[in-house]
Amino acid sequence: MRLSAFTVTESTPQLLIDITKLYRPFQHDEAEISNSFDKLLQDDNQTLFVAKFNARHIGGLIMQHDATTLFLSCIAVRDITQQRGVGKYLIQQAIEHAKSLQLETITVIKTTQVSAELTAFLIHQGFTEQDSALSFSC
Structure with missing residues (x-):
């Protein structure tokens, strides 16, 4: 099978x-994850973008944008x-x-979810580190 990425x-049931x-790893309560997921799908300002391989969703990120910037979380x-x-493919997409x-x-705003590993990965993908965010110029 081929790796693909798309907007949800x-x-x-399988996606959930x-x-x-x-x-x-970020949110241990499965009911809370499900509730957040449902709210996300109903929010027109945010988009869930996932990577899929062999009928399984193996990566994801949330996108939202303003007039000049795409924000990833x-x-x-x-x-x-x-x-x-997989992560490289998601970022490229x-x-x-x-x-x-x-x-x-x-822009990726630095939060507690942005680990040192994720920061290093994003820098390797061409992002630059600033005080409170990582940025990539299109």
Whole structure:
């Protein structure tokens, strides 16, 4: 099977199972993950973007944008599929999305979810570190 990335527009039982596994390290309560996921799908200002391989959702991030910037948050790849290019593919697809919208930058605000490993990964992908964010110029 081929790795693909796409915007989620509706929930499926398998997607909910996979999203729960994907975000469990950040939020341990499965009911809370499910509730947050449902709210996300109903929010027109945010978009869930996922990577899928062999009928399983193995990576994801949340996108939202203003007139010039694409903001990324909740960047995650299943631990069993890390170091295989999934995160790189997701970021590349997000960059392409930002370019298609003619946005100038992509920003990841540093929060507790942005680990040192994620920061190093994003810098390796061409982001620059600033005080409270990581930025990529389109």
